[in-house]
Amino acid sequence: MTCVQLKYVGLLAVFLAITVNAAGDLSAAETAPGGTLQxxxxxxxxxxxxxxxxxxxxxxxxxxxxxxxxxxxxxxxxxxxxxxxxxxxxxxxxxxxxxxxxxxxxxxxxxxxxxxxxxxxxxxxxxxxxxxxxxxxxxxxxxxxxxxxxxxxxxxxxxxxxxxxxxxxxxxxxxxxxxxxxxxxxxxxxxxxxxxxxxxxxxxxxxxxxxxxxxxxxxxxxxxxxxxxxxxxxxxxxxxxxxxxxxxxxxVIQGRREQRWVDTTRQRGNMVVDVFRPGEFRTLHINTSIPPLNDLRVRQAIAAAVNFDDLVQFVGKSVSLKGCSVVPPGYIGEDCSAGAYGYDPVKAKALLAEAGHADGLTLKVVVSNISAILPTMEIIQRQLAKAGIKLDMSVVDHATYQSQIRGNASALVFYGAARFPVADTYLTEFYHSRSSIGTPTAVANFSHCDVADAEIQAARVEGSVERQQELWKEAQRKIHDAVCSVPLFELQQVWGHxxxxxxxxxxxxxxxxxxxxxxxxxxxxx
Structure with a gap:
């Protein structure tokens, strides 16, 4: 083959390659104008x-x-x-x-x-x-x-x-x-x-x-x-x-809901970080169907042993908001008049002793391994230990965690949820007896709380906005006094793209x- 022929073949090959690529690009553009989003x-x-x-x-x-x-x-x-x-x-x-x-x-x-x-x-x-x-x-x-x-x-x-x-x-x-x-x-x-x-x-x-x-x-x-x-x-x-x-x-990725991660990632500049609402309201539900948690004094001890400020400081101010009621911050009907539980490890120990647990007690707890749950539960584990409450934590994948907490397998349930922002949705799902885990109408009442059923139901059908607010307020007070759970903080959504x-x-x-x-x-x- 002569040099001229070789040159011709080479040019033909290049032309064919360009033609194939162009056809391929055109086809892709016709069938996939935006490609695949991962x-x-x-x-x-x-x-x-x-x-x-x-x-x-x-x-x-x-x-x-x-x-x-x-x-x-x-x-x-x-x-x-x-x-x-x-x-x-x-x-x-x-x-x-x-x-x-x-x-x-x-x-x-x-x-x-x-x-x-x-x-x-x-x-x-x-x-x-x-x-x-x-x-x-x-x-x-x-x-x-x-x-x-x-x-x-x-x-x-x-x-x-x-x-x-x-x-x-x-x-x-x-x-x-x-x-x-x-x-x-x-x-x-x-x-x-x-x-x-x-x-x-x-x-x-x-x-x-x-x-x-x-x-x-x-x-x-x-x-x-x-x-x-x-x-x-x-x-x-x-x-x-x-x-x-x-x-x-x-x-696009789901990010870590931690202040340090948000700040560090933004400094790198290779990702746009979005922090947005609604936050999932983190709550420590106390399973009152499991002894000794059916004793109010033990539940009060748990509430007194949790240091809320340390938890919020760990998570970070731009991704978290401290709660003051069992109803999340900003929801229609939220009422904080009952006050937050105060951190007092000395009081927690005294309550345990009064309940017959002067030497402390051990609770079996199921915990998800995801970053939005495990690190916070490890902090709570250390906090409760100072009051003599040992958490025997079984760390499992998130799907197993969801299954086991709905099977009543955990003494404490650390759970976060975002719902339509009105008090009734949260009170009904997490604190009405019809929503108790193990019942035919179960939703997410992990504590088996039933002290405010009457107020929750009455508020739902109340025509007066003022009276409805009063009923929601009373429901929150009763749930607070019974220590069905310990409300912690709202954790914002963090994603990056x-x-x-x-x-x-x-x-x-x-x-x-x-x-x-x-x-x-x-x-x-x-």
Whole structure:
């Protein structure tokens, strides 16, 4: 072959390579305009993809990407004042506040081949959410008297009594998520592993303890998402998530909710750190069904042995807020008039001695290994030891922890939760006897507290705002005096993202505890 021929072959090869690459790039651009967004979340795995059962901080962010509510929190906000239409174009409220009529958007498609959204799906979803055998949020729908279909795109909800906070329970969060009736009925128990919603992203696959893969909903009613695929990876190790981010394998990660981590990471400049609400309110629940914790003096000793200021100082002022009641800071109805428990290890020892435990006592406690729980529990363990209370801690992965604390296996339960910001949601879920662990209607009453049932129930149906506040105040006082739990602090959400990621909104809050990825979120090429 001559030099001219060789030169020709070489040029042809280059031309073909350019042509192939160009075609490949064009194809990729057509099918994947925004590429794949890699998210690294904490926890070892998602527990469920059923939106009416998902309660953990690992489940909720991915649920929020697949489902809509009748109304929604504006992206980037967790403020009830920012509720806006979602699957409902509009709604009307009767003059007495007891009837809400929702007018459903027409032409909204479910993921896959499951058809279009109708009033039947809305009635089914909200009825399902109100059923304790199928939902973890049934208590939120206690005010409902009836849910009826008016026509194919109109739904009427009648309440037993006016509830000014009820609209928020119909948002894209917890029981407000709307599911496909046909899919839920036909799939049955398999629906939790193959969810069908209307959100910007649709379920694709779940590899246990690895990832959940989501695909852009091509027919999303707000427009096709700019991101084509989301890989929601569950990585329990903080250092592993950070290493994967530094190497470019992850674009968004759940950060460490510690002041030192936030400050150090921001100084490095390779990550945009977001600290946002709602915080998960950290509470030390005391299991009164386990002796000797059924003795008030022992519970009082535990409360007196906890140094709240040291805990807040450890976590950091920009990521935590000290609590003063069993209802989280800033919730409608929070009341701090009963006062916080004072740190007094001498008093704690005296109370133990009075209860017959002068030589101290040992409590078996189950603790999650995630960074948002274990380090704080280790500090509490050292604090209680100074008063003669030894914690025999069994450290397990987060999924096992969630299972065991719901099996009544722990004397103390260190738990954090963010709920719709009104006192009733927290009091009902954590302090009403119907929510006690081990009962058919169990939610998260780890302490088996029952001292304020009457006030919690009365406040729920009270028409006077002033009287409702008084009832919530009395409930909080009774729970405080019974020492059902020791409220600690609110821990803000901490996430980080690459500068390649533009969420498309200002992130100040997210009820689903992770940054919402919407149809406007973009990912710049590397």
């Amino acid at each position: 998210i690294g979340a904490g926890g070892s795995d998602v527990t469920t993809l059923d939106p009416h059962r998902a309660t953990t901080s690992t489940d909720k962010p991915v649920i929020g990407l697949m489902f809509n509510g009748l109304v929604r929190f504006k992206p980037g906000s967790a403020d009830p004042k920012d509720l806006e239409p979602d699957l409902a174009e509009r709604w009307e409220t009767s003059t007495d506040g007891r009837v809400l009529t929702f007018f459903i958007r027409k032409g909204v498609k479910f993921h896959g081949d499951w058809g279009s959204l109708t009033a039947d799906d809305v009635v089914y979803s909200l009825t399902r959410a109100a059923d304790s055998s199928r939902s973890s949020f049934a208590a939120d729908f206690a005010p409902v008297e009836g849910i009826t279909k008016v026509d194919e795109h109109t739904v009427r909800i009648a309440l037993k009594y006016p509830d000014p906070n009820f609209l928020g329970r119909l948002s894209n969060y917890h029981g407000g998520n709307i599911v496909c009736k046909r899919a839920a009925e036909e799939l049955g128990d398999k629906f939790a592993a193959h969810p069908v919603g209307t959100g910007p992203f649709a379920f694709s696959e779940h590899e246990t303890q690895r990832h959940v893969k989501l695909a852009a909903n091509e027919g999303y009613f707000r427009g096709r998402p700019q991101i084509s695929t989301i890989m929601y990876r569950t990585i329990p190790s903080d250092s592993a998530r950070e290493l994967a981010f530094s190497s470019g394998e992850l674009d 690459s500068k390649r990621v533009n969420y498309g909104y200002e992130l100040k809050g997210a009820m689903n505890l992770g940054p919402p990825i919407t149809e406007t979120t973009t990912l710049m090429p590397r």
